Amino acid sequence: MNQEARQRAWRLLEESVVTYRGQPVGTVAAHDPETEALNYDQVFTRDFAISAFAFLLDGRPEIVRHFLTTAVRLQSHERQLDCFKPGEGLIPASFKVTGDGVDERLTGDFGEAAIARVAPVDSGFWWLLTLQAYVRVTGDQAFRVDPSVQEAIRLVLDLSMTSRFDMFPTMLVPDGSFMIDRRMGVYGYPIDIQAQFFAALCAAADLLDADEPANARYREALNERLPHLAHHVRTYYWLDLERLNQIYRYGMEEYGPGAVNKFNIHPDAIPDWLMDWLPETGGYLLGNVGPGRLDYRYFAQGNLLACAAGLATEAQTAALMQLIAQRYDDLIGQVPLKLCFPALEGQDWRLLTGCDPKNRPWSYHNGGNWPVLLWLLALVGLRTGADELVERALSDAERRLVQDDWPEYYDGRRGRLVGQQARRRQTWSAAGYLVASQLLERPERIELLHLGRTVEGASCAAPV
Numbered sequence: 155m156n157q158e159a160r161q162r163a164w165r166l167l168e169e170s171v172v173t174y175r176g177q178p179v180g181t182v183a184a185h186d187p188e189t190e191a192l193n194y195d196q197v198f199t200r201d202f203a204i205s206a207f208a209f210l211l212d213g214r215p216e217i218v219r220h221f222l223t224t225a226v227r228l229q230s231h232e233r234q235l236d237c238f239k240p241g242e243g244l245i246p247a248s249f250k251v252t253g254d255g256v257d258e259r260l261t262g263d264f265g266e267a268a269i270a271r272v273a274p275v276d277s278g279f280w281w282l283l284t285l286q287a288y289v290r291v292t293g294d295q296a297f298r299v300d301p302s303v304q305e306a307i308r309l310v311l312d313l314s315m316t317s318r319f320d321m322f323p324t325m326l327v328p329d330g331s332f333m334i335d336r337r338m339g340v341y342g343y344p345i346d347i348q349a350q351f352f353a354a355l356c357a358a359a360d361l362l363d364a365d366e367p368a369n370a371r372y373r374e375a376l377n378e379r380l381p382h383l384a385h386h387v388r389t390y391y392w393l394d395l396e397r398l399n400q401i402y403r404y405g406m407e408e409y410g411p412g413a414v415n416k417f418n419i420h421p422d423a424i425p426d427w428l429m430d431w432l433p434e435t436g437g438y439l440l441g442n443v444g445p446g447r448l449d450y451r452y453f454a455q456g457n458l459l460a461c462a463a464g465l466a467t468e469a470q471t472a473a474l475m476q477l478i479a480q481r482y483d484d485l486i487g488q489v490p491l492k493l494c495f496p497a498l499e500g501q502d503w504r505l506l507t508g509c510d511p512k513n514r515p516w517s518y519h520n521g522g523n524w525p526v527l528l529w530l531l532a533l534v535g536l537r538t539g540a541d542e543l544v545e546r547a548l549s550d551a552e553r554r555l556v557q558d559d560w561p562e563y564y565d566g567r568r569g570r571l572v573g574q575q576a577r578r579r580q581t582w583s584a585a586g587y588l589v590a591s592q593l594l595e596r597p598e599r600i601e602l603l604h605l606g607r608t609v610e611g612a613s614c615a616a617p618v
């Protein structure tokens with residue numbers, strides 16, 4: 155392992171720490187002196203989760219606890235029908251500290267100021283996963299059962315579990331409401347959100363105080379929802395050659411409970427690239443499943459998180475690792491790893507991204523490579539015995555990350571170029587690398603970051 159890379163990554167992480175009234179409360183997204191900060195000088199909830207994991211594995215929980223309470227303080231608390239205010243229970247996408255001394259103030263952004271004005275569906279989920287890791291590592295049960303923390307968990311659940319216009323156990327979301335935070339055709343039921351939703355619901359089931367009467371109906375709702383969600387994703391999102399064959403020969407317009415082609419998927423919509431690309435062995439979870447729509451793109455975060463949290467079955471996890479090994483150049487590349495494959499091009503790019511130049515083919519979210527995802531690759535890879543693959547990815551990454559000063563993302567089919575609009579000194583690129591290298595160095599730490607639920611070593615969903 156490259157000690158110099160590790161030291162530099164730690165230095166970057168430490169320099170990114172934000173304090174509020176003398177306490178460390180989070181890390182800025184990036185501090186690139188050469189690029190306009192926009193909102194990269196704020197503490198993003200999703201970005202900080204990865205910093206939190208790195209600090210926790212290193213035995214430094216203080217900043218994580220302060221972050222968790224800060225987010226609770228900022229969580230939106232008013233029940234309202236005002237369409238310009240965040241819904242009750244929403245955790246901010248990011249926050250900043252302004253003023254100085256005793257005049258320091260905290261301001262959350264719930265998407266009102268973000269580019270394209272997207273509300274963060276994922277913030278509550280990452281807050282829950284950060285809390286779960288904090289409690290697992292420190293054993294701080296007093297913090298877990300604190301009434302304000304328990305109330306915050308219930309509010310996140312109210313916001314994400316109340317049924318609205320849904321017919322499925324998955325969660326319906328607008329485009330760009332998570333890490334992919336601008337238009338990319340990821341509205342509906344994207345796998346990234348379903349995997350986070352599942353992992354976060356498992357965390358909530360773990361964290362809710364069983365002795366608190368107000369929690370009873372939440373615990374019941376979780377026990378009912380989790381197996382349905384697992385069954386739905388394992389059955390309808392999974393794609394391998396056998397399933398592709400089934401879809402290819404689907405009948406159409408089937409009505410009522412006996413329908414095989416439940417979502418009325420047209421075989422003609424199977425994209426050409428997939429026919430030859432999908433290997434004989436191996437498979438992955440589709441990008442999206444909804445009415446008349448399968449999104450055949452592969453999304454790394456959703457797939458790996460589904461495996462890490464036990465949403466995918468053991469067999470599916472093994473098959474995903476086989477696919478990644480067989481399509482290494484496409485899915486890992488020269489600087490790991492690809493966020494989404496393949497890129498949207500031509501008319502698809504025009505229509506689905508709205509001609510977004512930052513998301514042109516093989517750049518940024520649209521087929522760019524994101525080193526932050528290394529922690530998830532390590533978590534799943536090391537658990538399934540793919541140690542060599544993880545080592546290779548990490549050593550490729552560390553060489554370039556040091557040389558290029560920790561870019562946010564890389565561009566190109568194989569991820570060889572520093573992203574055209576990428577920030578340098580991007581905190582979660584360093585944090586993702588650090589978590590991965592901490593896991594590789596001491597694999598027993600994997601248990602500390604075990605997502606899903608701590609039920610006798612098994613994942614939380616009932617076998618389906």
Ligand code: GLC
Pocket residue numbers: 183184194198200201332333334335
């Ligand atoms: C970019 C990413 C988003 C991240 C933010 C701050 O907008 O798409 O996921 O949270 O930068 O790093």
